[in-house]
Amino acid sequence: MARAMRCPACRTHSLVERRVENRNVALDLCPDCKGIWFDAGELAALLPVAARRLCVPRDAAPSDRACPRCSSPLRAFHYPGTQVTVDLCGKCGGLWLDAGEAAAIRAARQTRAQARTSPRRSGGAAASAGGVTTHDWVDVTLDVLGYVLEALLSGL
Numbered sequence: 001m002a003r004a005m006r007c008p009a010c011r012t013h014s015l016v017e018r019r020v021e022n023r024n025v026a027l028d029l030c031p032d033c034k035g036i037w038f039d040a041g042e043l044a045a046l047l048p049v050a051a052r053r054l055c056v057p058r059d060a061a062p063s064d065r066a067c068p069r070c071s072s073p074l075r076a077f078h079y080p081g082t083q084v085t086v087d088l089c090g091k092c093g094g095l096w097l098d099a100g101e102a103a104a105i106r107a108a109r110q111t112r113a114q115a116r117t118s119p120r121r122s123g124g125a126a127a128s129a130g131g132v133t134t135h136d137w138v139d140v141t142l143d144v145l146g147y148v149l150e151a152l153l154s155g156l
């Protein structure tokens, strides 16, 4: 249960578990490269949207990184509307963000929100049957947890 998870990015360090204040969730962070692993199971308990089926975009390419949880190859894709590449496990639904990617996505989203008068084009993340896209899932995750991420990382 408490088996150490190897960092998928730098591959040398074990991830360190950090509990999120006032939330019943723990994130796994790399003390070296500062990447963050979001466990789908933990997030599902916290975020209703994360409990729905996660959809890996069609254009996602197999990454050379392995899921720290289930060892499946992670799938890499550009987060819609950004140049940020995120890694998602299509098997267990976990999400890996490299250092700075959460901030980069949030910054890009703020820019997009300001220009939201134009209709959203179809074609980024493929919609799942429940209508929840990976895009939505990541958005909500970052909204809920974003403000604590910096504090967690600075505490490493």
Ligand SMILES: [Zn+2]
Residues within 6 Å of the ligand: 007, 008, 009, 010, 011, 013, 030, 031, 032, 033, 034, 035
């Ligand atoms: Zn690392």
Ligand SMILES: [Zn+2]
Residues within 6 Å of the ligand: 067, 068, 069, 070, 071, 072, 089, 090, 091, 092, 093, 094
């Ligand atoms: Zn996995």
